[in-house]
Amino acid sequence: MITWIRGLLLWPMVRKEFIQLRRDPGTLVMILGIPAMQLLLFGFAVRTEVHHLPTVVLDQSRTPESRLLIETIVQTQNFDIVGTVSDRAAIEHEITIGHARAAVIISPDFARSLKRGETADAQVLVDAANPLASSAAISGAALVTTVLPGKLADHPVDARMPIDLRVRPWYNPGGESSMFVVPGLVAVMLTITMLVVMSGAIVKEREVGTLEQLVVTPISKASLLLGKVIPFVIIAYIQMTNVLVLGYVVFHVPIRGSLLLLYALSGLFILAVLGMGLLVATFAKSQASAQQLAFGFTMPSILLSGFIFPLEAMPRVAQYIGHILPITYYLDIVRGILLKGSGIDVLWQPALYLAGFSIVTLSISVRRFAKTVE
Amino acid sequence: MNDPAPARELAIEAIALRKTFGTLVAVEHLDLTVARGEVFGILGPNGSGKTTTIRMLCGLMAPTSGGATVVGCDITTDADTLRNRIGYMSQRFGLYGDLTVRENCRFYASLYGLRGAGREGRLDELMQELDLGTRSDQRAGTLSGGLKQRVALACAIAHHPQLLFLDEPTAGVDPAARRSFWKVIYALADKGTTIVVTTHYMDEAAKLQRIALLTRGHLIALGTPDEVTRQFGLPTIEDVFVELQRRDEGAAV
Numbered sequence: 001m002i003t004w005i006r007g008l009l010l011w012p013m014v015r016k017e018f019i020q021l022r023r024d025p026g027t028l029v030m031i032l033g034i035p036a037m038q039l040l041l042f043g044f045a046v047r048t049e050v051h052h053l054p055t056v057v058l059d060q061s062r063t064p065e066s067r068l069l070i071e072t073i074v075q076t077q078n079f080d081i082v083g084t085v086s087d088r089a090a091i092e093h094e095i096t097i098g099h100a101r102a103a104v105i106i107s108p109d110f111a112r113s114l115k116r117g118e119t120a121d122a123q124v125l126v127d128a129a130n131p132l133a134s135s136a137a138i139s140g141a142a143l144v145t146t147v148l149p150g151k152l153a154d155h156p157v158d159a160r161m162p163i164d165l166r167v168r169p170w171y172n173p174g175g176e177s178s179m180f181v182v183p184g185l186v187a188v189m190l191t192i193t194m195l196v197v198m199s200g201a202i203v204k205e206r207e208v209g210t211l212e213q214l215v216v217t218p219i220s221k222a223s224l225l226l227g228k229v230i231p232f233v234i235i236a237y238i239q240m241t242n243v244l245v246l247g248y249v250v251f252h253v254p255i256r257g258s259l260l261l262l263y264a265l266s267g268l269f270i271l272a273v274l275g276m277g278l279l280v281a282t283f284a285k286s287q288a289s290a291q292q293l294a295f296g297f298t299m300p301s302i303l304l305s306g307f308i309f310p311l312e313a314m315p316r317v318a319q320y321i322g323h324i325l326p327i328t329y330y331l332d333i334v335r336g337i338l339l340k341g342s343g344i345d346v347l348w349q350p351a352l353y354l355a356g357f358s359i360v361t362l363s364i365s366v367r368r369f370a371k372t373v374e
Numbered sequence: 375m376n377d378p379a380p381a382r383e384l385a386i387e388a389i390a391l392r393k394t395f396g397t398l399v400a401v402e403h404l405d406l407t408v409a410r411g412e413v414f415g416i417l418g419p420n421g422s423g424k425t426t427t428i429r430m431l432c433g434l435m436a437p438t439s440g441g442a443t444v445v446g447c448d449i450t451t452d453a454d455t456l457r458n459r460i461g462y463m464s465q466r467f468g469l470y471g472d473l474t475v476r477e478n479c480r481f482y483a484s485l486y487g488l489r490g491a492g493r494e495g496r497l498d499e500l501m502q503e504l505d506l507g508t509r510s511d512q513r514a515g516t517l518s519g520g521l522k523q524r525v526a527l528a529c530a531i532a533h534h535p536q537l538l539f540l541d542e543p544t545a546g547v548d549p550a551a552r553r554s555f556w557k558v559i560y561a562l563a564d565k566g567t568t569i570v571v572t573t574h575y576m577d578e579a580a581k582l583q584r585i586a587l588l589t590r591g592h593l594i595a596l597g598t599p600d601e602v603t604r605q606f607g608l609p610t611i612e613d614v615f616v617e618l619q620r621r622d623e624g625a626a627v
Contacts (some may be wrong), residue, residue: 012484016473040376213468213529215540216432217485218457 009219017201023232028196035079035189039246042181049187053126055079055102056094057303058087063111069122073104091125102126141232156351179254182247184307186240187327190266191273191301194236198277201228202369207287221370225362229274236270256341265333265347270356272326275361282368299326329353385430385537385568388474390440393416393426394488396419400426403440410536413560413569415536417611418588419619427588428539431570432462445536445568459485462534462581465542471515475506478514479528486533500528504558520551527539527558531567540561544578556581578611585611589618 021027036244045177055073059066085091094100105123107113202225205211206223209364247256255262277298284290301307304314304322311322322328329350336342386408393401408414416424429435431444433453442449447456471476476497483493501507504524508518514552515524523543529620530538540559543553556578563569573579580599587595587602599611606614 002394009485009487012481015484016470016477016481019477020470020472187566189442208468208471209464209466210468212466213462213482215434216457216460216462216487217486218487245495 002039008223008226009217010227010230013219013224014230017228017231021235031193031197031235032242034194035185035239035243036176038189038247039182039185039243042185042262043369053078053101054082054099055093055104056100057081057084058091058103058105059084060108061110064105065111065114066125068120069106069110071125075292079104079220085136085335089175090279097126126286132318135198179339180335181203181249181308182243182251182253184331185247186266186334187269188242188302189243190236190240190270191327191328192298193239193282194232194270195277195294195297197235198232198292198293199272199284200282200287201232202278203284203287203290222366225366225369226277229271229278229362232268232274232277233267236274237266240266240270253338255338257337257343261347262334262337265288265337265351265354268328268351268358269333271362272330272354275358276366278324278365278369279361282365297325304328306331326354326357348350380443382616383410384408384443385412386414386442386444386570388431388440388442390585391437391442392439393423393430393435394438399591401437401588404593405518406586406593408568408570408594410568411563411566413563413571413583415582415585416570416572416588417579417615418586419615419622421590423591424588425541425583426611428572432460432539433457449482452497457531458572459470459536461530461533461538463526463530463538463540463543465545467522468598469514469526471520472509472513474513474527475517476501476510478525482529483532496532499533504528518551520548520555522549523547523555524558529553533560533604535567537568537570540569542572542574544573544575547621552578553561576610579611587614594618 015244019118057070059070070081074081082100085094085103088105091100091103091105095103107122110122196365202211216223217229219323219345234247243251244255248255277294280290280293284293285361300321304318305311305325306322307326307327311319311328313324332350333354336347384407386406388404388406391404392399393520398456399451404423404427417421417617418424430437430443430449433444433447433449433456434484441518444456445459447453447459449456449556450528470481473481477495479500480493483496488496501510504527506521506524506528509521509525517525527543548557552575559569559571570577571582579585582599584596585602586593595605595614597605601611603611603614606611606612608617
């Protein structure tokens with residue numbers, strides 16, 4: 001057994017790879033530093049929920065009821081009142097010059113209608129230039145206007161009445177996108193860096209001429225590739241841990257499921273991505289072309305995987321592409337385990353897909369690689 | 375110097391070796407024998423089939439037809455054993471620029487199964503033999519061409535190969551370094567290592583024990599440098615080479 005393992009000659013490859021990594025600060029920064037940076041950037045900046053949209057108010061009713069409505073709207077935290085105006089033209093002006101992104105308009109007979117039990121007329125205008133932001137704001141506002149009239153009818157002037165209008169999506173009570181984005185970032189970061197680093201590492205050997213030297217040594221082509229893959233599996237785990245710890249500490253992303261399961265299934269995803277990287281390397285002639293080819297995988301991995309935009313909302317072709325990419329399945333796994341506490345009973349299907357994807361890409365790579373170095 | 379090959383034990387015996395890529399014939403019906411301990415050259419213009427021949431003899435590429443036995447191994451069925459017995463040094467040296475001299479040698483020695491104290495002892499020996507002692511902790515990427523060449527040679531012979539292939543080993547290396555390189559090569563040959571070399575330097579070719587001239591995949595001359603020049607009725611190997619290239623270009627037009 002031991003001689004057989006020695007015969008694979010993996011250890012010399014792995015050791016060499018680690019010496020090279022240690023001496024290449026650029027790659028280390030890319031693997032460990034950039035994900036941390038991206039995490040903070042995405043975690044704080046990319047928010048699909050909208051907090052504190054600057055809002056102006058046109059209150060033509062000026063009654064306790066209308067003030068209660070405004071207060072309720074402010075309580076959703078979707079809107080910040082930045083000013084009051086006296087006519088509709090002023091609203092348009094405020095939005096056009098960018099002072100406000102939304103406006104609340106309350107009709108003069110708002111309180112009267114409510115007291116008569118008729119439909120009280122209030123309007124929320126949202127600047128729809130950013131559809132993602134505005135749709136979130138609209139849904140918040142819609143809740144206010146449907147819930148409020150009923151409450152007001154029962155307790156006409158009680159300002160302390162408990163109006164609970166918060167949106168309550170499952171597993172993410174605050175509707176906070178960092179909960180959704182951070183686990184996704186684990187997947188995206190692994191895809192981007194591992195794809196680029198893996199394909200680059202192989203293509204570099206070819207460019208420098210060391211590959212030509214390696215293939216005349218007794219190491220087999222499969223061992224050669226495996227020896228290059230193993231160090232990156234370890235690096236990928238370090239990177240992933242890095243992002244998880246930051247997500248936990250900075251964004252309080254919970255770990256509701258089994259960490260052991262997460263690490264086990266992440267191994268499948270890492271192999272799948274490294275398999276893609278190897279495949280890219282067998283097609284690329286130079287490091288530059290490897291990077292461009294890798295880019296061809298990373299863009300769809302970000303856009304078509306459900307990382308930010310839900311897959312269900314995409315055209316069918318995009319959905320098909322999304323369902324080929326391993327990251328789509330890994331997003332289910334990482335979000336499932338972290339946010340929902342899912343177990344293998346729920347996640348075996350994506351896990352199976354990742355295993356299959358790894359086997360296919362790795363074996364095609366070994367075969368293509370053997371041909372190209374012949 | 376004029377030992378005919380068959381009189382001694384054979385390091386290479388190729389019979390009717392042929393390789394085609396689609397319709398292109400890279401090597402056509404090559405019969406070749408090289409004796410153990412011989413310093414043998416394969417010469418020819420670019421595209422003459424030198425590299426393809428060497429790749430087949432290393433067991434990297436299967437011949438389309440024909441076959442060869444190299445250091446006792448069949449190149450198609452026993453390539454794994456073959457690789458353990460041969461060394462290969464390419465024109466591009468195949469060194470890792472970010473590893474030190476010793477780390478490069480250690481890496482390649484490990485791939486040939488050398489381990490532990492035995493390996494380190496062999497590395498000490500190589501550093502001394504090739505006069506690399508003072509450079510052993512220097513990164514290979516910062517070395518001059520001549521030093522890189524010596525390191526590449528150290529990597530290629532760490533496992534005591536019976537046969538050493540040198541593919542354009544002295545391209546881009548200064549004359550003094552070339553001279554000391556050949557000294558080491560001849561010392562290896564004296565100890566019984568067979569050397570097969572391709573080169574563009576005709577002064578080097580003239581010093582080889584026997585040479586094979588290839589053009590467009592065909593072996594057109596085989597023998598000592600003297601025999602080959604006589605066969606063409608020309609004064610030097612260089613003249614023969616120029617003549618061959620002229621014919622080649624003539625054929626192409």
